[in-house]
Amino acid sequence: MKTILLIAADGMRALIHQRLLVGLMLASLALTIAFSVLMNTARNSMIEKFTSDRIAAAQSKGSQALSESERRQLRAQVASMSSPFQAGFYGATSFAGSLVALFIFSTAVASEIRRGTIRLTLSKPVSRTQFLLGKYLGGVAVMASYALITSVAMFAFAQTQGFDLNPAIKWSPWLMFCQQLMLGSLAMLLSLLVHPMIASVLAFFSGNGFYSPPNPLYFILPSYSEFGVFSDVLQGTLIDWKDVAILSLYAFDFVAIILLLAIWRFRTKELV
Amino acid sequence: MSAIRTENLSKTYKSSFGRNETSAVRMLSLEVKEGEVFGLLGPNGAGKTSTIHLLLNLIRPTSGAAFLFDRPVTDSDVHRRLGYLPESVNLHTYYRGRALLNFYAALCGVPAGERENRIAAVLKLVDLEDAAEKQVSKYSKGMAQRIGVAQAMLHDPDLLILDEPTASLDPVGRNQFRELLLELKRRGKTILISSHILSEVESVCDRVAILENGALKRVGTLQELSAGGSTRLFVAEMSGPVMNALAATKAEVTWFQGQVTIRCQDDAVRQTVEQLLLENNVEILRRESEKQSLDEIFLSTIKQGPTS
Numbered sequence: 001m002k003t004i005l006l007i008a009a010d011g012m013r014a015l016i017h018q019r020l021l022v023g024l025m026l027a028s029l030a031l032t033i034a035f036s037v038l039m040n041t042a043r044n045s046m047i048e049k050f051t052s053d054r055i056a057a058a059q060s061k062g063s064q065a066l067s068e069s070e071r072r073q074l075r076a077q078v079a080s081m082s083s084p085f086q087a088g089f090y091g092a093t094s095f096a097g098s099l100v101a102l103f104i105f106s107t108a109v110a111s112e113i114r115r116g117t118i119r120l121t122l123s124k125p126v127s128r129t130q131f132l133l134g135k136y137l138g139g140v141a142v143m144a145s146y147a148l149i150t151s152v153a154m155f156a157f158a159q160t161q162g163f164d165l166n167p168a169i170k171w172s173p174w175l176m177f178c179q180q181l182m183l184g185s186l187a188m189l190l191s192l193l194v195h196p197m198i199a200s201v202l203a204f205f206s207g208n209g210f211y212s213p214p215n216p217l218y219f220i221l222p223s224y225s226e227f228g229v230f231s232d233v234l235q236g237t238l239i240d241w242k243d244v245a246i247l248s249l250y251a252f253d254f255v256a257i258i259l260l261l262a263i264w265r266f267r268t269k270e271l272v
Numbered sequence: 273m274s275a276i277r278t279e280n281l282s283k284t285y286k287s288s289f290g291r292n293e294t295s296a297v298r299m300l301s302l303e304v305k306e307g308e309v310f311g312l313l314g315p316n317g318a319g320k321t322s323t324i325h326l327l328l329n330l331i332r333p334t335s336g337a338a339f340l341f342d343r344p345v346t347d348s349d350v351h352r353r354l355g356y357l358p359e360s361v362n363l364h365t366y367y368r369g370r371a372l373l374n375f376y377a378a379l380c381g382v383p384a385g386e387r388e389n390r391i392a393a394v395l396k397l398v399d400l401e402d403a404a405e406k407q408v409s410k411y412s413k414g415m416a417q418r419i420g421v422a423q424a425m426l427h428d429p430d431l432l433i434l435d436e437p438t439a440s441l442d443p444v445g446r447n448q449f450r451e452l453l454l455e456l457k458r459r460g461k462t463i464l465i466s467s468h469i470l471s472e473v474e475s476v477c478d479r480v481a482i483l484e485n486g487a488l489k490r491v492g493t494l495q496e497l498s499a500g501g502s503t504r505l506f507v508a509e510m511s512g513p514v515m516n517a518l519a520a521t522k523a524e525v526t527w528f529q530g531q532v533t534i535r536c537q538d539d540a541v542r543q544t545v546e547q548l549l550l551e552n553n554v555e556i557l558r559r560e561s562e563k564q565s566l567d568e569i570f571l572s573t574i575k576q577g578p579t580s
Binding site (some may be wrong): 003006010013014016017115116117118119120121122123124125126127128130268270271272 | 325328329330331332348349350351352354355356358360361362363364366367375376378379380381420423433
């Protein structure tokens with residue numbers, strides 16, 4: 001286990017030094033800031049309009065203060081306006097996260113083989129299985145950090161804009177994380193067979209969303225769409241924790257099977 | 273116990289569509305004993321690096337088997353006793369020198385308390401103490417090679433596999449490296465060294481193997497390999513008929529101040545000449561084997577052409 005952790009730490013260190021990855025993460029951050037600014041502008045213009053309407057109406061009645069019912073109305077308007085923005089925010093961070101995951105996992109082992117650095121690492125008492133699992137774990141740690149950052153960003157976003165988080169979006173960082181691990185494991189397996197870029201594209205389009213039962217591909221290919229909460233956020237539907245548990249179990253089963261296949265492939269792969 | 277053993281080891285590469293096959297290693301059977309310094313020689317494409325990659329389990333053999341310390345090379349645990357320096361040292365460039373060595377030391381299982389001392393010792397050994405805190409990406413080729421040597425020796429391994437170890441070193445570095453190899457040899461380490469620089473191999477190796485087109489052409493100590501080379505026979509004066517008979521052989525005969533010197537190029541010629549002299553009652557006063565340099569052995573072996 002110690003060896004796997006050492007490889008994972010090395011993998012994280014390598015990823016932090018990847019300019020493209022840092023660029024992707026910065027782009028994701030920029031997207032978050034852009035959404036915050038957009039949301040704030042929209043919110044201010046809505047309050048301004050509501051207030052000016054209220055003043056115009058009050059001038060005829062001789063009062064300028066907002067009544068309790070007017071305040072409730074304003075809050076409801078801001079809340080209804082926030083749902084598409086929360087869904088948009090979720091969609092952007094989820095998409096950026098998927099790109100980050102594909103990049104991380106498809107290059108984790110492949111770049112070591114391409115650069116030849118794997119030769120020195122595997123000349124140490126490190127088995128191929130330990131190497132692969134270490135690299136995967138390093139990627140998982142980076143994706144967990146990404147999920148944590150997006151969670152914090154979402155809460156900060158909600159706090160600064162003064163609205164409650166949509167009940168569906170509260171589970172989104174975890175479900176997003178599970179989905180990205182599925183994508184990542186598949187990208188890693190495919191990168192042992194084809195070029196990392198092709199592996200990423202194949203993994204991205206590997207979902208079963210294009211098929212429906214009784215097509216066998218529907219049952220074989222991963223079901224990423226179940227992890228998306230975009231429509232739940234828009235409609236404001238609740239997500240049951242039992243559904244989350246089942247989805248988590250599905251994701252971990254999928255990852256375990258794919259990793260076993262990757263280990264099997266990697267054990268016989270020529271590394272020069 | 274043998275440190276390295278290969279049994280009919282073969283490696284064939286196939287092209288993408290399996291139409292063309294290239295044999296990198298052919299039925300190679302070798303044994304390197306513990307404490308031996310063994311040279312792996314051969315022209316470019318002879319199969320030296322492929323053999324090393326097979327020993328490190330970086331590539332899989334098409335047939336045959338390879339063992340390190342009598343354990344299959346697929347057992348990564350045996351790498352605790354192994355240090356490896358590749359031909360081109362590709363390092364994780366996001367580390368500083370000392371941090372990189374710390375990572376490798378941890379992988380080798382060097383206890384945390386001992387790492388600092390071990391790292392300091394190997395940095396001193398390869399003369400990289402001043403560059404220990406420098407980013408590896410800023411290292412020159414020679415510095416990368418030296419930190420490559422350092423990582424190979426971090427855990428004081430019993431076996432060192434060195435693939436063209438001095439390729440990127442300047443003459444001073446090469447000399448230091450030769451001294452280092454001799455020191456390691458004195459300490460009883462087993463070393464497998466692949467090199468194009470024959471003088472370097474000659475000065476440190478106990479035995480050498482010469483590969484060509486993936487096949488083993490010759491193996492043995494330098495003495496064994498030079499045996500069967502040319503021999504000079506010194507005899508007293510001979511009669512005309514004997515001289516005529518000698519002229520019919522491939523031996524070179526020279527006469528100087530009453531002494532005849534017969535130079536026999538190989539064992540077969542020597543045996544023919546000795547038989548002839550014996551039949552004619554000519555006494556052989558002295559025999560001298562001409563010692564061949566490794567360069568000569570290597571070139572004569574390669575000139576013989578591919579092994580059938």
